[in-house]
Amino acid sequence: MKLHEYQSKLIFAKYGIPIPKGRVAATAQEARHIAEELGGRVVIKSQVLVGGRGKAGGIKLAKNPEEAEQLATQILEMEIKSLPVRKVLVDEAAAIESEIYFSITNDRAKKKPVMIASSAGGIEIEEVAAQTPEKIIQIHIDPLLGLRDYQARDLAASIDLPRDHWKEFGRIAQALWQIYHETDATLAEINPLVITKEKKLLALDGKMIIDDNALFRHPDLAEMRDLDEEAPEETTARKYGLSYIKLDGNIGCMVNGAGLAMTSMDIVKLFGGEPANFLDIGGGASHEKVAAAMRIILSDPNVRAILLNIFGGITRCDEVARGILAAMDEVKPKIPMVVRLVGTNAEEGRKLLADAKMITAETLADAAKKAVAAVGKTASTRIPVMQESVVPVGAPPAKNHQKNRSVR
Amino acid sequence: MKLHEYQSKLIFAKYGIPIPKGRVAATAQEARHIAEELGGRVVIKSQVLVGGRGKAGGIKLAKNPEEAEQLATQILEMEIKSLPVRKVLVDEAAAIESEIYFSITNDRAKKKPVMIASSAGGIEIEEVAAQTPEKIIQIHIDPLLGLRDYQARDLAASIDLPRDHWKEFGRIAQALWQIYHETDATLAEINPLVITKEKKLLALDGKMIIDDNALFRHPDLAEMRDLDEEAPEETTARKYGLSYIKLDGNIGCMVNGAGLAMTSMDIVKLFGGEPANFLDIGGGASHEKVAAAMRIILSDPNVRAILLNIFGGITRCDEVARGILAAMDEVKPKIPMVVRLVGTNAEEGRKLLADAKMITAETLADAAKKAVAAVGKTASTRIPVMQESVVPVGAPPAKNHQKNRSVR
């Protein structure tokens, strides 16, 4: 779960990392009030959960409260990568002397947290990493021991941080480690961490991602989730423990297991079709879950056929079959459905579905071919079931919305 | 540093360990007020930093506020093992079904924290350990990993705790671990942890000892030190970084290093004398420290001679010599002083002392013999220098006060 910049920085401040004075605003008037309180120049920063805000014009400097209001109005009317801006952060402008990149994240290859820093901080850091990797320093942290002070010092020395700042950098590093560890973050990033003209360290921007699997122990963080920032069908999917990502094709896929779901998509494509989504119903899917999954797939108006591929293991095919029947009973889809059930209780599942009007398949390739063929044949428009009840007014058009999401 | 029961229990409560309702009182009237607030029967418990309070009559049950006042008056007039009672804890009386012993401490042989529990809790636990050691369960904790939940469960199972209490016991165990770890305790003990008639777990008594070496990171705990509970000369000694323990003999000893200090005492005894104290001036003793040490030794009216044995390593003999001269200048002791200096800068040290009226010695045995002989000769009474300024009015007689202290 991604946190907004302003949420991340509030957490930073709680752990003692210095951040600029500032507050979040939902309206231009609020932004003006904050600018008045702060006095002097302020930065107006769009709060959206995508990168590249600056390049898109979502970050502006205002010389006075009037200009702050003006710019906030502009920014609050923007869409950045299809995401409408709903909030701006109004921060005191800092006098920057130099910019440092600093983060802690997981290194899956080394099975350890890694602390990353560079003297070449700022928005071009990825280019720095690609062009001059020697400017990026990585220090791994023993997960049982935690960050040692000497490691923070080594990092400071390695990025040639002036010695006057070592102690403060050490405190910030320990705070960032505590944040990373105590919030179950998979990323805690400060970019840039600036040295100001007043020779202070200041976290100008912050980004945090929390491990979804660990949210059960962080109810306070779970509440920070910004539902405005994700597609409504993804919200519904999460509620039911499903994993759903919308794509641009017309064959809806419902599969158990991420690997098999991806494989099903791959085969649809291999035989000339286009998958409309990734949808993993997970292990041990109950029939409520299956029904929810079907409603989500059908909420996409592009879908012309559904491919159901269930290989029973933890998931029992009879339970899935019951879910399919319940969902069909409720939503009465008018498009072709290709079903393939194999594995645990497959026989019982197939029996349950015997009377429903469905296309059955034996192998995965066979199922994909039949789904592709079905789309070719069907020309009937169908009622976009559930869509009205799922998509709130003012939500972004679903189509391009989550293009850069992935299955992992 | 030992904490009082009431201090320990306040820490317990902060970490979520259930304790009886109650508060500490310094007067009988206060005790009555607390008893009135609590209603019902209360327990009046003397707060002194020694064991065996119960057997000494320092813990009493009161049926009503009047009786609470009466008993508090009695207890506040007591001395327990020479320590006057200055405070009582007034706790709601619990209806006890059974008593558990539960603690976390250091196991120096295994180099790990150890969690200890027994179903035979209460004041006889040491006897249980001696007579029926199989009733005492020990589980070691990996200091890098911390207490695992399964270990708390194993402990609960091993002491045959009824299953209904396992979850609560697990929470208490994790809390006690956090307390032990976060306060740098060397002991965090609940004895007894009771199961009440209402089937709740309740920490009826608590004891904590904090690692003196770690107090630098716990200023809040360091403030909890009860100076009333230690000999004033020990307070002074700690202030100067000295380690001092009063004994019953008449030869004052001032030595650098605990092992050598004990050895000096042993040799004094071997040659027929009686050491008046253990005093380790530590490594790298400055002359202020040495002067303070001498004043502390001379504050004991029994002292008839002083044995100074300094073997220079980190400690430099010339610096010690300067300390001796400064102290002599100030306190002008009238008793014989036997001095032996060897090691780092011993030559310079001896030169500095050449003009002072002192008995010098080459070997440790020689020094001890001379000190014993000097006591035999001296009959002069001496002015008990510093004593008035060091010992506050109302302090306990120093003599028997700290009999059961040791050098480690």
Next chain:
Amino acid sequence: MSILVNRNTRVLVQGITGNEGLFHSEQMIQYGTQVAAGVTPGKGGEWVLGGKIPVFDSVKLAMEATGVNTSVIFVPARFAADAMFEATDAGIPLIVCITEGVPVQDMMQVRNYLDQKKVRLVGPNCPGLLTPGESKVGIIPGNIASAGNIGVVSRSGTLTYEVLYALALAGMGASTCVGIGGDPINGTNFIDVLELFEHDPQTEKIVLIGEIGGTDEDRAAEYIAANLTKPVVAFIAGQTAPPGKRMGHAGAIIEGSAGTAADKIKALESAGVKIAKHPEEIPLLLK
């Protein structure tokens, strides 16, 4: 022969009284696996599955009483790390964690601790192990695979079943199938299993099933090129998946642009591995 599990494997089921634990314990027993005991704290002394399997309060007690040598974990995600620590400290040499959704920082601690203790972990978030005809430890449906000479190793769950099924339909069997799980931090990896297969006389050919994300397949490719004499066929899922979610700049720095199916396929091909376009093509490439 086979690897990791065989007819002598004596299994402990941690979380045996839960829905999944109970269902799959029964499936394992039906398959012929020696399920010797279960653990559910607070339920020690009970017997489950028709009174055949004793339940203990702790792994230690279960081990003392029944001498198990493998543990399979079905406990909920929030208790999974503790279950792995418990099994490790009790001295179980092989732990198979089926549970999905274990927090990644828990897994980093577990993995680092287990490495110290030289314990082998398979999973978490994995389907477990199957040596057809001998033993099944986990949730792989037993009826879809037959014994043979193909070693199967997979990061995936149900996709693994798909492959076993395709092999069986083609008249081929598996020596052992190892589902290593797809979590970012797990125990046994591709290389560990490839090494075991290379030294297993029964295994003649190997199937490797990978996914997008991470660099495990790339490192497996290097290992294959340098150490393996037995032929390997691979399938990589996720060729049509959109590019991965980036973990901020840090993810880009740590993992670079690696992790796409195309990259992995390229790496494996240069190691001499044949790549299947879809699972049902695997048996053809094995011939």
Next chain:
Amino acid sequence: MSILVNRNTRVLVQGITGNEGLFHSEQMIQYGTQVAAGVTPGKGGEWVLGGKIPVFDSVKLAMEATGVNTSVIFVPARFAADAMFEATDAGIPLIVCITEGVPVQDMMQVRNYLDQKKVRLVGPNCPGLLTPGESKVGIIPGNIASAGNIGVVSRSGTLTYEVLYALALAGMGASTCVGIGGDPINGTNFIDVLELFEHDPQTEKIVLIGEIGGTDEDRAAEYIAANLTKPVVAFIAGQTAPPGKRMGHAGAIIEGSAGTAADKIKALESAGVKIAKHPEEIPLLLK
């Protein structure tokens, strides 16, 4: 021959710019020890002791530049654990920590971590090591000891000097003197050093100096009885000390009534060790 340190020992001083670090670095150099570098974070690039010894910001940098093989730590107690972790992670095989007052929970973490990494620690709160005529690593005054065939191991600080001095006055010399320190949790213990002396050809006889508290001397006695062929003379300090502070009931449970000088002397005597009544008696018992 000798144990642990000799003329090839190249020493790094952690905390070299502090008072104690600087003073004792000079003493070590004067003794002939190869002091190759120092570390004080934030002072890298400086030179100390007449411009002869370079100071680095970290142990890693110092090691890369100077190839030290032993580190001696003089940093304040609150930084000592970090210094030991740093030296360990940098790959220093022998760490000698002079610092006293290190919190005991810090030491439990350090000790458990170092054991994983197979690093040898001497101390903390110890006087260090001396191989007379070759190398001194720590704070033992060099001029009080001469080279010889007596191995000395001690939990004490200045008491160790007393013993070395008594040996020298009696015309005896030490092969190596090891001060293991008296803290409740430390690195190298009596048994480790006894084993090294047993296998050191130069060492013919051994002196063991113990104290009240703990059970290290008792375990050393068992080890001596079972494994040692060389004669051992011991002195135990604290015969007149009052009984130890008890760590509540827990202390009594963990350590029982053990730890008195009388107990330790009894244990050592039954292992065939001669007990000196005071340090100056040791040379007589060695004859």
